[in-house]
Amino acid sequence: MPTWSADSPVKTRPSTGLVLTGGGARAAYQAGVLKAVCRLLADASPQHAVCNPFDVICGTSAGAINAAALACAAHRPRSAVRRIVGIWENLETNQVYRADSIGVAATGVRWLSMLSFGWMLARLTRDRPRSFLDSEPLIHLLREIMDFRQLEENLEDGVLSAVAVTASGYSSGRHLTFYQTPAEVPSWQRALRQAVRERITLDHLLASSAIPFIFPARRVRVGDTVEWCGDGAMRQLAPLSPAIHLGADRIMVVATGRSYENPPVDREDSYPSLAQVAGHALSNIFLDSVAADCEQAERINAVARQLTPEMQKHLNVRPVRILAITPSQNLDEIAARHVCDLPATMRALLGAIGVSADPGRTKGSALVSYILFEQAYTRELVELGWQDTLARADEVRDFFDIPQATS
Secondary structure, X not given: OOOOOOOOOOOOOOOEEEEEOOOHHHHHHHHHHHHHHHHHHHHHOHXXXXXXXXXXXXXXXXXXXXXXHHHHOOOOHHHHHHHHHHHHHOOOHHHOOOOOHHHHHHHHHHHHHHHHHOOHHHHHHOOOOOOOOOOHHHHHHHHHHOOHHHHHXXXXXXXXXXXXXXXXXXXXXXXXXXXXXXXXXXXXXXXXXXXXXXXXXXXXXHHHOOOOOOOOOEEEEEOOEEEEEEXXXXXXXXXXXHHHHOOOOEEEEEOOOOOOOOOOOOOOOOOOOHHHHHHHHHHHHHHHHHHHHHHHHHHHHHHHOOOOHHHHHHHOOOOOEEEEEOOOOOHHHHHHOOHHHOOHHHHHHHHHOOOOOOOOOOOOHHHHHHHOOOHHHHHHHHHXXXXXXXXXXXXXXXXXXXXXXXX
């Protein structure tokens, strides 16, 4: 039975939020985590096996795609997770972006040529590539797996209370949260951040997952205007904020990078390649704000617990329980082992910007970890998410208030 509905705001348990962060192909890790959570809940009781455990579902970048897929099928959560896992475990690069010779030549090769010779060629041809890769195949994939009509029914029926997708506006510089809920949740605005009540569509997912430079931006309606938007991880100063604003009392965060990981160091004393610089930039975009926001939330929790309920209401603060699941292994190193799984055209293109095809080398592997949509890599990430979550089974059970298993 649903614990919340638009007509009856009384909750029988704390409102549970799920926050899935960005990371391109790294988001396969989230599928493994969700699979393990479903197993632990199903083992607890038959009711846990059939009920959606998340009232509020929020996602960014590839995490937005996972979040939307889960929300669209929240009325059948176990089936939803099985489908998400199946997609990630059987994914191929050409399902996400064009990796054939013609596709790579039309985007990546031309993009590198213009980087070398300036934009004179673009002025002559009037055909400037908008991104390093062509993500047209992703559009077809998402059309097959997303049922936005069912998402609306799930919200109306109280199967879940809210869903949110984040993007970044290139024109305004604002970080945008698009949220859909039947509840009377007023939009919010902070410095460089704005929330917009809107029906979630395919365009929102494509915008949220448009990794800067790599995938093309999308035009999205923002209130009365239309704006070009890109990856929601950019300028995402507070990843937990949407779930909190939408009423979550406890939040499970599934990130795609270790909070305090020590990345592999390439000892070659040479100037960093374009691939290394790009990988470092993406890591800063996707990883840094999540750990910082979790730390900030814990500090606020410590203060809020010292206040009376009246003071919490007056100051508009409340404790929010946080459980963060992050990879126990460095995903750059895993990606380095699978560079050769990429199509030959992509290996050649990435080699031109400094990615090493040697499985024993890590140069450029950070960049590869975001765009390596091949099943040998994604299956390893799904398995890692599964194992990491089961290793923390007691914490997960405690988070969901499930009695601990007795031996």
